[in-house]
Amino acid sequence: MPMLQDPSVKYQRFAPINLPQRTWPSKVLDKTPRWLSTDLRDGNQSLPDPMSVEEKKEYFHRLIDIGFKEIEVAFPAASQPDFDFTRYAIEHAPADVSIQVLSPCREELIARTVESLRGAKRATIHIYLATSACFREVVFGMTKEEALAKAVKCTELVRKLTKDDPSQQGTDWDFEFSPETFSDTDLDYAIEVCEAVTNAWNPSVEKPIILNLPATVEMATPNVYADQIEYFSTHVANRDKICISLHPHNDRGCAVAAAELGQMAGADRIEGCLFGNGERTGNVDLVTLALNLYTQGVSPKLDFSDINSVVQIVEKCNKIPVHQRAPYGGSLVVCAFSGSHQDAIKKGFNLYSKEAAAGKKPVWKLPYLPLDPEDIGRTYEAIIRVNSQSGKGGSAWVILRNLELDLPRGLQVAFSKVVQDKAEVKGQELTNNELCDLFKQEYYIDYEDEETNYPFKLVDYSISTPEKGLKQVDAELEVDGKVVKISGKGNGQLSAFNEAIRTHLNSDIEVKHYHEHSLGLDSKSRAATYIEVTLNGGKVSRWGVGIHADVSQASFLSLISILNGLKGNGEI
Ligand SMILES: CC(=O)SCCNC(=O)CCNC(=O)[C@H](O)C(C)(C)COP(=O)(O)OP(=O)(O)OC[C@H]1O[C@@H](n2cnc3c(N)ncnc32)[C@H](O)[C@@H]1OP(=O)(O)O
Numbered sequence: 275m276p277m278l279q280d281p282s283v284k285y286q287r288f289a290p291i292n293l294p295q296r297t298w299p300s301k302v303l304d305k306t307p308r309w310l311s312t313d314l315r316d317g318n319q320s321l322p323d324p325m326s327v328e329e330k331k332e333y334f335h336r337l338i339d340i341g342f343k344e345i346e347v348a349f350p351a352a353s354q355p356d357f358d359f360t361r362y363a364i365e366h367a368p369a370d371v372s373i374q375v376l377s378p379c380r381e382e383l384i385a386r387t388v389e390s391l392r393g394a395k396r397a398t399i400h401i402y403l404a405t406s407a408c409f410r411e412v413v414f415g416m417t418k419e420e421a422l423a424k425a426v427k428c429t430e431l432v433r434k435l436t437k438d439d440p441s442q443q444g445t446d447w448d449f450e451f452s453p454e455t456f457s458d459t460d461l462d463y464a465i466e467v468c469e470a471v472t473n474a475w476n477p478s479v480e481k482p483i484i485l486n487l488p489a490t491v492e493m494a495t496p497n498v499y500a501d502q503i504e505y506f507s508t509h510v511a512n513r514d515k516i517c518i519s520l521h522p523h524n525d526r527g528c529a530v531a532a533a534e535l536g537q538m539a540g541a542d543r544i545e546g547c548l549f550g551n552g553e554r555t556g557n558v559d560l561v562t563l564a565l566n567l568y569t570q571g572v573s574p575k576l577d578f579s580d581i582n583s584v585v586q587i588v589e590k591c592n593k594i595p596v597h598q599r600a601p602y603g604g605s606l607v608v609c610a611f612s613g614s615h616q617d618a619i620k621k622g623f624n625l626y627s628k629e630a631a632a633g634k635k636p637v638w639k640l641p642y643l644p645l646d647p648e649d650i651g652r653t654y655e656a657i658i659r660v661n662s663q664s665g666k667g668g669s670a671w672v673i674l675r676n677l678e679l680d681l682p683r684g685l686q687v688a689f690s691k692v693v694q695d696k697a698e699v700k701g702q703e704l705t706n707n708e709l710c711d712l713f714k715q716e717y718y719i720d721y722e723d724e725e726t727n728y729p730f731k732l733v734d735y736s737i738s739t740p741e742k743g744l745k746q747v748d749a750e751l752e753v754d755g756k757v758v759k760i761s762g763k764g765n766g767q768l769s770a771f772n773e774a775i776r777t778h779l780n781s782d783i784e785v786k787h788y789h790e791h792s793l794g795l796d797s798k799s800r801a802a803t804y805i806e807v808t809l810n811g812g813k814v815s816r817w818g819v820g821i822h823a824d825v826s827q828a829s830f831l832s833l834i835s836i837l838n839g840l841k842g843n844g845e846i
């Protein structure tokens with residue numbers, strides 16, 4: 275069947291909310307909401323292969339380590355393993371963590387659900403009942419009045435079995451009610467049901483009822499959800515005795531936006547899952563919400579400082595990979611392959627590190643990186659990766675991070691051509707090791723003083739001063755296995771050595787640029803030198819690199835590096 279030419283014959287636009295005095299658009303997110311993780315309930319119920327008890331335990335402890343204080347652990351009436359896991363959770367939860375469980379509005383299931391929590395220090399019973407016309411009519415065949423009466427009856431039952439039961443006084447009880455598919459429910463009716471449920475529970479300012487307003491199915495743009503939340507929050511009675519919770523699903527891909535705008539519209543609490551697992555397109559992603567807050571300077575009070583290990587546990591237990599582009603946690607989200615991005619990031623890092631080294635506390639303002647990857651335990655090494663879309667800055671970054679060589683701009687340009695050719699031939703990303711090996715090969719570097727078979731080798735040399743202002747270098751080179759003696763004079767050591775080579779090769783080789791810096795800070799530090807020469811009447815230009823504990827020797831080695839390159843290309 276083709277898609278419809280006119281989809282309006284089948285699909286209706288969601289009716290907007292009439293809220294001309296809305297205030298949420300001018301609010302900002304400046305406080306941390308109460309978080310509820312429903313990974314082990316809504317997340318788990320949506321998995322093709324639900325978590326084993328062992329996996330649930332591992333996940334549960336990780337949620338506690340991250341800092342969740344409210345965790346929905348199961349639907350205990352659904353199965354014996356869910357019941358048993360609830361028992362495990364209440365036995366192992368720290369005193370400040372509330373264990374939440376879910377039950378439908380069915381009396382026999384509520385009784386079993388309450389039973390699963392017996393002896394808990396802190397517990398939240400969560401019941402739900404569909405209030406939207408579609409669900410009431412299609413799923414339950416209930417009128418508005420019948421649904422309201424059922425919600426009240428079940429709330430009264432929960433109350434009788436929990437906070438009103440003398441044998442249950444050892445538990446600090448909370449109660450949550452969800453008018454299911456709130457996002458598609460007539461707002462005044464949702465308020466009517468929630469007010470009746472609130473009266474049945476009888477909350478206080480100190481111990482508010484949790485009214486959860488789920489976008490069970492995301493029906494419209496996030497501003498519409500925000501209007502619904504503001505309308506509810508400003509029209510419901512006893513607002514000070516109510517904690518408004520949001521439970522956004524991601525059917526239209528806007529759950530994060532809906533949760534954020536919903537908080538601006540008055541919500542106090544957010545329910546969701548790590549990396550957005552959950553029914554269909556998932557629940558709202560709590561990692562994104564938390565780190566979005568963090569990058570606005572507000573502590574989320576959830577700790578993702580080792581995000582890679584969180585990804586690992588989520589992937590292992592859900593048996594679903596976290597997408598490579600998932601905000602914050604995806605393996606590619608702090609990587610740049612393209613040249614202009616790499617260049618900007620490299621410049622940003624340089625400036626940031628300079629300011630930090632100068633003792634300033636710089637504000638994080640890096641091109642393309644909204645969050646310092648180090649804050650979530652991601653290494654800088656992974657940020658810049660090189661393929662055929664990359665430019666000089668990317669390769670230079672990799673060489674700097676891995677070999678500590680801070681290449682001068684001209685050498686960056688020269689090496690990036692070599693990298694480009696290699697990347698095009700490979701047709702894939704070059705790994706850091708491949709890139710470093712390519713650099714060492716291209717510039718014939720004895721990086722670790724390894725035994726090498728390069729055609730030119732510096733065997734020995736001596737430097738003398740035959741007269742004031744003049745240097746003489748006498749050197750022994752090994753050229754294709756044979757030792758040759760060369761000698762030259764100049765106004766410096768490098769020009770003397772260059773003169774010796776010019777004479778030996780009968781070449782017009784001329785040093786154009788020279789750069790040096792030290793490698794390492796301790797007594798074993800070495801010098802890195804970079805030389806650009808021209809030859810053949812200035813028509814050919816080449817870069818060479820030399821590394822040695824002695825800076826003069828390092829500079830001679832950069833010339834030797836150039837000779838090896840010329841020889842390798844058959845140019846001498
Ligand atoms: C939006 C959400 O995520 S809600 C949570 C959903 N999670 C789950 O369903 C996971 C656990 N569920 C289960 O194990 C089972 O569905 C059980 C134990 C709850 C019920 O199983 P069964 O009795 O076999 O019912 P079944 O699953 O086929 O159908 C659901 C029944 O509950 C009713 N129901 C659905 N939601 C609710 C509710 N909130 N309150 C009361 N009854 C409800 C349906 O109308 C249907 O009733 P019917 O059989 O009279 O038509």
Ligand SMILES: CC(C)C(=O)C(=O)O
Pocket residue numbers: 316376402452454455486488489490491521523
């Ligand atoms: C039980 C409720 C909160 C739910 O999971 C939903 O509406 O999606």
